[in-house]
Amino acid sequence: MIDDLTRALLGRLGGSDAAPGSLAGVVVLDITRVVAGPYCSMILADLGATVIKVENPDDPDYTRTFPPLLRGGDEDAEPLSGFFAQFNRNKLGITLNLKSPEAAEVLDRLVQRADVLVENFRPGTMERLGHGYERLRRINPRLVYAALSGFGQTGPYRLRPAYDNSAQATGGLWSMNGEPDRPPTRVGTIIGDLAASLYGVIGVLAALRHAEQTGEGQLVDISQQDSVLTLTENAVVSYTVDGEIARPLGNEHPFVRPYSLFPCADGFVFFGGYTDKFWRLSCDTFGTSADWDDHPELHTMAGRFDAEVYREKVHPMIVRWFAHRTKAELEQLAGDLVPLSAVKDIGEVVDDPQIAARGMIVEREYPGHGTLRTFGSPVKLERTPPHTAGLAPGAGQHTAAVLEDLLGYSAAEVEALRAGGAV
Known part of the structure; x- marks a missing residue:
């Protein structure tokens, strides 16, 4: 009491x-x-x-x-x-x-x-x-x-x-x-x-x-x-185990890909469909069957995590998916299936229905x-x-x-x- x-x-x-x-x-x-x-x-x-x-x-x-x-x-x-x-x-x-x-x-x-x-x-x-x-x-x-x-x-x-x-x-x-x-x-x-x-x-x-x-x-x-x-995530163990010094990566993750900021028709979204399950769902949701069928080298996380493969194949594919869609359209498509979030300014956040x-x-x-x-x-x-x-x-x-x-x-x-x- x-x-x-x-x-x-x-x-x-x-x-x-x-x-x-x-x-x-x-x-x-x-x-x-x-x-x-x-x-x-x-x-x-x-x-x-x-x-x-x-x-x-x-x-x-x-x-x-x-x-x-x-x-x-x-x-x-x-x-x-x-x-x-x-x-x-x-x-x-x-x-x-x-x-x-x-x-x-x-x-x-x-x-x-x-x-x-x-x-x-x-x-x-x-x-x-x-x-x-x-x-x-x-x-x-x-x-x-x-x-x-x-x-x-x-x-x-x-x-x-x-x-x-x-x-x-x-x-x-x-x-x-x-x-x-x-x-x-x-x-x-x-x-x-x-x-x-x-x-x-x-x-x-x-x-x-x-x-x-x-x-x-x-x-x-x-x-x-x-x-x-x-709050530095894996920076300490990367240094103590491998001697690697964490450097600025912009919006990229040190090794997980795709897990980044992407442009769309009216701004930017975060997209993190990096697991095998999410990648397959992403191809079906945002792309075409060819995006999955024609790229077996992208079916595993190891393949998608490779820096060159990501730069030459994965990233351009995602940019193509998002370029002509708005933040709202992409969020609606992703729904409860794929981790995609609009990058919102604070005004949008204050008025966000989830925040409410x-x-x-x-x-x-x-x-x-x-x-x-x-x-x-x-x-x-x-x-x-x-x-x-x-x-x-x-x-x-x-x-x-x-x-x-x-x-x-x-x-x-x-x-x-x-x-x-x-x-």
Whole structure:
């Protein structure tokens, strides 16, 4: 059953009518900014945790100013960053100056009540502020402390400043992405941040289970570089086994063919009919009987995988199949038989019927700003579905509520902390 504290805090988010999530009753302190940390804690919030986002009153999360900006009818209201709102939904927002002695006492009391703390500062920052893991674990031995950083808490790079591009560069992904014989190209999204977020969630959930069984918390140390390395598919084993260095291949797979991007009448499609079964179906679906009957050398994967055979025979055949058909026509022909997908821009994706059927675009009204549509949750749980309709908090919006309801401060004490600059 959801506890009264969680019910009260969720009620302040406007989400008390939602079914309690799998993490109902888990309290998370979110001392993060930008994406890697906020996205990690947002996923925990979607799954039912009570997430308290802690920001500096004089220097809140600077993604609050990132575009796109949602402007409503209230000309006096500050515009709302869709970027910030997307990664901070379902959270309570408080402000706390971690350099203030008075704020340190508040944080200690929060830590006593928390199950998880997530931070994404450079290693050593929380220690310099007096809030490092070794001290906080003495306050709460069951605390799960998740630290997300560019290079992790150990190793010779640990103190280097890092962004997503740093992880793509040092994790190997950048070197192998792009077109052959051209400079490498970064992956077109912040994959280093996002991968660290996802591994952070996995680490937190594993550590929470251990804490629930033993009463013992632990440090969850997540490196963006480590996270990116695990996304390089077969690059590591190709090097350690055969000494091969992965290079940019464009839209080609290292050895599987056909498994690539192909042009069509109104854009591009991905086609991956590389198995023997799919190749036979593809010849029947897109081509003619002659495409199969006249080319027995293409009946096996080994034959189709050969680079020269693919270049001289397979690729031209597929180009001929697709050239005069639209994306929609090809998808309709492929149906449930052959792996073919239209390459869709984000507008087409947002309006895609499969995305709609999966509830992957969620809509929420922000008073004074209008309606914001963001991505939903890919985690589908039968009994405890994620709650994705919560709002992102204003900076310090719930400071008084959290300090009074969660920690037992009086209204006068909160005002004194505010007057002193601690909150």
